[in-house]
Amino acid sequence: MSGFGIYLVFFLIIALNYGIMVLGLNLQWGYTGLFNAGVVGFYAIGAYGTAILAGPDRAALIGGFGLPFPLAILGGMILCALAAIVVGLATLKLREEYLAIATFGIAITIQLVALNFESLTGGANGLVGLPRPFIDAFESTTSYNLFFLAVVACVTGLVYVALEAAVRSPWGRLLNAVREDEVAARSLGKNIALIRLQAFVLGCTLIGLSGGIYVAFIGFVSPLDFLPILTFQIWAMLIVGGSGNNAGALLGAIVVWALWTMSGLAISRFSPVGFQNQAGAIQTMLIGLLIVSMLIFRPRGLIGERATVSSHKERGAP
Amino acid sequence: MRRYLCSTAAALAATTFAAGSASAQSCEVNVGAVLSVTGSMAAIGSAIGDAGQLAVDHFNEAGGVNGCDVNYILRDDQGSPNVGVDAAKTLVEIENVPVILGAIQSGISLPILSSVTVPAGVTQISCCSSAPSFTELAEEGGTDGYWFRTLPTDRPQAVVMATIAREKGYERIAVVHVNSDYGNSLAGNFEQAFEALGGEVSSITPYNQEQASYRAEINRALQGDPDSLFLIAFPADGATAAREWISFGGSQNMLLSNALRAEEFVNAVGAQYLTEAVGIDNAQVEGESVEAFNASWKEQYESDPSGPGLHTMYDAAAVALLAMEQAGEADGTAIRDSVREITGGEGEEVYPGPEGFAKAKELIAAGEPIRYVGATGPITFDDNGDVTGPYLTWGVEDGALVTLDTWDIERVNEAMAGVSEE
Structure with missing residues (x-):
């Protein structure tokens, strides 16, 4: 396998894993209109939950249960769901930007807890030496990465299919109703608070799943993984791909992550020797420029939401 | 416009030609670096990138490595682990680098190590990651020996300080430290070493930076009747804490951490209160090889x-x-195995700079052992890839900072052995 192919496998593992996170956010924002600006906080809970459950036993740390990874990731997701219920009950009364500010603050708090709760999270040093799941069954790193990609692709596919089914169900239409007009939805006798909480918790659980997979793949977790910039990256993926469309969410994850990383490769290839320091800054500017022009020229995103048309109307009619 | 295009094309052609004729070698070998050129560490990252470039330039001037020109590829990690890991992966798989230099922050170096360099058998050498978790990981066998760092860890510093404190006859010492990974780690290591040497640490008190006063912390440190103080701080906050310590009746038997070796600190506290104080610092900032750099x-x-x-x-x-030259091939595992051959040991000393590298290349070609004494002085990697550096102790005499004593590597190692035996 060529070097680029090996890299591409690695890239897709990370990008598809971000795709799961973007799908979770899409359920919250794209379908239900919940402005979750604390994505990275739930990602951190999923990641740390998994790391603590799967990690080796250490004298200085509380965790280290050495569970098999699938169980540990499930545990991380459950932790994330519980946290989302608590956060959701406390904050979902808030609307729009108020919810954004509250969730943003919660994400920062979670990161600070990870940084300071040394006996649980290892503090600034993070949790090291996490086992890599099923690594012994593979002879080379390449075949292991291919296996990992297959697993991540299957999980992402499952999540996608399940979400598509969910948003097309009556429950999914209810989410849209809440997003478009809460008062109208309430007047139909729907429990708005419950619907919002369901969408929030389900979305956060998916974000936690993504955190668990990240830990399984990288084998290390530290507070530096959960800086607010990641929330921004995930939002950029959703908006570029097209919020309100699951396929758009996945496409956005791949396109934006490619832009974010491969631009660095391209620039380092074409920048003259001696200007490599400037290349980093150019890359950052380029990322910003492309996202801004995307918003200006194609605000619906690459795919965008499908127009909702009554099924009583004839197909093809405007 | 056309003229502009023409001149650009001519310039490009000229550059290509120049590049073609400048490299007498027929081959190139890539060396990768992952550093924070942008992001939270940007203020120091780009100069660190220049330092790597300088070493590569010097080596090319000396004739390249194994007859090949060295191509230095610097990638930005933006201060984020996910970007850094991706950059490292492209360097390893697409640019085929046998060695990665970096990263700056431990939280970026470690995921690169665990998910990219160790699985791919690529050597990773960091300039700046100081977290103790690397040592822990190496002890467990998680690095397969591919990890090295040229920055001394803080454990030897703690052991030397503990040894000095015991030599001075201190029995009960209070520790006041800045609340950061540097302060936490140094204080913890000091406590361990001091107690191993038979002393007692009466209290360990962290303080948060940039407060107007540290009365509460100092009062806490004074409880338990300590006969001395180990202050781990930066100059401005350290001066505030030291003044309050003395004015509340604390002993002038003070030990001071490396960051306090600053005139600013001495002037702010008052030199007359610091005559009993002993500080420590890395001694690597002096010497012939350092001057050469x-x-x-x-x-x-x-x-x-x-x-x-x-x-x-x-x-x-x-x-x-140098390890690549010694190994004779650009292969991560071969480089890993050669690193200790060209550092430690009894070989002939070689210094930084094109002349030093040219001399090293001659000696290696002749099969002679060499010992690189670098920009930070002599370097010896232990089994975990950590370096132990030489130290100096300093004090205050007649209002000025003076060097009291030096601890070369042998003496530091002896002190380290003295602590681990007990």
Whole structure:
């Protein structure tokens, strides 16, 4: 396998894993209109939950249960769901930007807890030496990465299919109703608070799943993984791909992550020797420029939401 | 416009031609670096990148490595682990680098190590990551020996301080430290070493930076009747804490951490209160090989190499290239196995700079052993890839900072052995 192919496998593992996170956010924002600006906080809970459950036993740390990874990731997701219920009950009364500010603050708090709760999270040093799941069954790193990609692709596919089914169900239409007009939805006798909480918790659980997979793949977790910039990256993926469309969410994850990383490769290839320091800054500017022009020229995103048309109307009619 | 295009094309052609004729070698070998050129560490990151470039330039001037030109590829990690890991992966798989230099922050170096370099069998040498977790991981066998760092860890510093404190007859010492990973780690290591040597630590009190007063912390440290104080701090806050310690009746038997070796600190506290105090610092900032690096830095960049990580980055790159020369091939595992052959040991000393590298290449070609003494002085990697550095102790006499004593590596190792036996 060529070097680029090996890299591409690695890239897709990370990008598809971000795709799961973007799908979770899409359920919250794209379908239900919940402005979750604390994505990275739930990602951190999923990641740390998994790391603590799967990690080796250490004298200085509380965790280290050495569970098999699938169980540990499930545990991380459950932790994330519980946290989302608590956060959701406390904050979902808030609307729009108020919810954004509250969730943003919660994400920062979670990161600070990870940084300071040394006996649980290892503090600034993070949790090291996490086992890599099923690594012994593979002879080379390449075949292991291919296996990992297959697993991540299957999980992402499952999540996608399940979400598509969910948003097309009556429950999914209810989410849209809440997003478009809460008062109208309430007047139909729907429990708005419950619907919002369901969408929030389900979305956060998916974000936690993504955190668990990240830990399984990288084998290390530290507070530096959960800086607010990641929330921004995930939002950029959703908006570029097209919020309100699951396929758009996945496409956005791949396109934006490619832009974010491969631009660095391209620039380092074409920048003259001696200007490599400037290349980093150019890359950052380029990322910003492309996202801004995307918003200006194609605000619906690459795919965008499908127009909702009554099924009583004839197909093809405007 | 056309003229512009023409001249650009001509310039390009000229550059290509120049590049073609300048490289007498027929081959190129890539060396990768992942550093924070943008992001939270940007203020120091780009100068560190320059230090790596300087080492590579010097090596190319000396004739390249194994007859090949060295191509230095610097990638930005934006201060984020996910970007850094991706950059490292492209360097390894697409650019085929046998060695990666970096990263700066431990939280970026470690995921690169666990998910990219160790699985791919690529040597990783960091200039700047100081977290103790690397040592822990290496002890468990998680690094397969591919990890090295040229920055001394803080454990030897703690052991030397504990030894000095016991030699001075201190029995009960209070520790006041800045609340950061540096302060936490140094205080913890000191406690362990001091108690191993039979002393008692009466209290360990962390303080948060940039407060107007540290009365509460100092009062807590004074409880338990300590006969001395180990202050781990930066100059401004350290001066506030030291003044309050003395004015509340604390002993003038003070031990001071490396960051306090500053006139600012002495003047702010008052030299007359510091006559009993003993401080410590890395002794790597002096010596002939250090001067050689400083001079070539000045020549190249027209400024003093005063930022953090410059000396250690130069050495990281130099060690990687010399190990590659010694190994005779650009292979990560071969480089890993050669690193200790060209550092430690009894070989002939070689210094930074094109002449030093040319001499090293001659000696290696003749099969003679060499010992690289770098921009940070002599380097010896232990089994975990950590370096132990020489130290000096300093004090205050007649209002000025003076060097009291030096601890070379043998003496530091002896002190380390003295602690681990008990």
